[in-house]
Amino acid sequence: MSAVALTNVRVFDGVKLGDPTTVGVDGGLITAATKHAERVDCHGAALLPGLIDTHVHVTEVAHLRVAARWGVTTMLDMGCWDAGIPGKLKGLPGLPDVRIAGNLANAPGSHFVKHMGFGPSSTVTGPQDATRFVADRVAEGSDYIKIAVEDPKIPGTKALSPETVTAVVEAAHTAGLLTIAHVVSADTLTVAIRAGADIVTHTALTSELDAEFEALLARRQVVIVPTLTMMDGVVRNIGGKLIMRVLGTVIPGMRMRYDHATATVATFRKAGMTVLVGTDSNDNVKTPAQVPYGESIHEELHRLVAAGLSPAEALRGATSAAAGTFGLSDRGVIAPGRRADLLLVGGDPTVDIAATRDIRGVWIGGTRVR
Ligand SMILES: [Zn+2]
Known part of the structure; x- marks a missing residue:
């Protein structure tokens, strides 16, 4: 599982989407983006915890x-x-x-x-x-x-x-x-x-x-x-x-x-x-x-x-x-050190919940679902 940097994502912080940023995934966990990571341009899509x-x-x-x-x-x-x-x-x-x-x-x-x-x-x-x-x-x-x-x-x-x-x-x-x-x-x-x-x-x-x-x-x-x-x-x-x-x-x-x-x-x-x-x-x-x-x-x-x-x-x-x-303290938010369980969707689901159906990518423990 090689390191990935998801660039140009708008992260859901529990309330709203943030400005476009980069989120790293390495060793099954969310990390700060590293230089050697494979870069994936997400074109401003919303990144939610899985x-x-x-x-x-x-x-x-x-x-x-x-x-x-x-x-x-x-x-x-x-x-x-x-x-x-x-x-x-x-x-x-x-x-x-x-x-x-x-x-x-x-x-x-x-x-x-x-x-x-x-x-x-x-x-x-x-x-x-x-x-x-x-x-x-x-x-x-x-x-x-x-x-x-x-x-x-x-x-x-x-x-x-x-x-x-x-x-x-x-x-x-x-x-x-x-x-x-x-x-x-x-x-x-x-x-x-x-x-x-x-x-x-x-x-x-x-x-x-x-x-x-x-x-x-x-x-x-x-x-x-x-x-x-x-x-x-x-x-x-x-x-x-x-x-x-x-x-x-x-x-x-x-x-x-x-x-x-x-x-x-x-x-x-x-x-x-x-x-x-x-x-x-x-x-x-x-x-x-x-x-x-x-x-x-x-x-x-x-x-x-x-x-x-x-x-x-x-x-x-x-x-x-x-x-x-449920005491699952290793997941549920997008932060360094948490499990890389991620859902990438188009649009802004904090405005229109139907946007969660516009799925652009899913990662479970850092592995992309194909
Ligand atoms: Zn039941």
């Missing part, structure tokens, strides 16, 4: 290859019935850097067990079982702990009790791991936040968040990964089913609406919470919607801006804020 997708499900190298071409340089897997499947995708040179949750904590008899292949080790029988669950994940190499907080009011749903969710969060924190709670509604958001989850993923869909929820949020620090692209898929594929439309007219709070998802983003933003970019990319036909790898991160950026984030805020949610939340 994008971090904070919610994916990857099972094959092909998923990583596609994502790389779209500028995704880190992929955080948010749950698999076999930690070894995404685990084998870790550390592949020239491909997005993968981190894994492994098994997600779920209730005995849940749909994860019944329909998605999760084994007995993934179920948490009660608060007394939380330490065992986390120890199993540590043994399997999980980088963080994912917890499915389901809503027992939805017919046929088996949910962890709030006490069990709290116990899993505490056991994870004792082990030094972050917790990410899968939530599906205002009630489950409340359970997850009261339990002390560090991150919540997905949004309310069936109701708005009320003043009581806003008061809870004012007392807590929690990061949200809304996965708006997936939420739109859920509303279309599940909310649109006849049974759900009938339930929605009969039972208040059962009607799924995408504008509840965007309102969730607005509520968290207003409370000063960090909003991260995660797509829920997957190609599993057993999930509510299949979200394409790579391309969907640009869709998610667009949707977050439509939901009220500034373009720079949305970009931070896929770069510096994502890295900061």
Whole structure:
């Protein structure tokens, strides 16, 4: 890997693009440009840190290859019935850097067990079982702990009790791991936040968040990964089913609406919470919607801006804020000594977020993606 000097680039500093400058890449890291480096004229294009997708499900190298071409340089897997499947995708040179949750904590008899292949080790029988669950994940190499907080009011749903969710969060924190709670509604958001989850993923869909929820949020620090692209898929594929439309007219709070998802983003933003970019990319036909790898991160950026984030805020949610939340201190900003994970795009994405789709080059750990 020879040294490269990217000349005439406008670097995204987390807020805006700077004046044209030169950025060096050597030994997989960002460096000051050296004289012997091969010079690549970038004609004033915007240089962003490589994008971090904070919610994916990857099972094959092909998923990583596609994502790389779209500028995704880190992929955080948010749950698999076999930690070894995404685990084998870790550390592949020239491909997005993968981190894994492994098994997600779920209730005995849940749909994860019944329909998605999760084994007995993934179920948490009660608060007394939380330490065992986390120890199993540590043994399997999980980088963080994912917890499915389901809503027992939805017919046929088996949910962890709030006490069990709290116990899993505490056991994870004792082990030094972050917790990410899968939530599906205002009630489950409340359970997850009261339990002390560090991150919540997905949004309310069936109701708005009320003043009581806003008061809870004012007392807590929690990061949200809304996965708006997936939420739109859920509303279309599940909310649109006849049974759900009938339930929605009969039972208040059962009607799924995408504008509840965007309102969730607005509520968290207003409370000063960090909003991260995660797509829920997957190609599993057993999930509510299949979200394409790579391309969907640009869709998610667009949707977050439509939901009220500034373009720079949305970009931070896929770069510096994502890295900061997950403790990936070697990436997320363009500075000497950081990983050379880079995305070169035309136009100014801090003005028009669609510019991230105008991809001129991607580097992962200093290797250019071809
Ligand atoms: Zn997911």
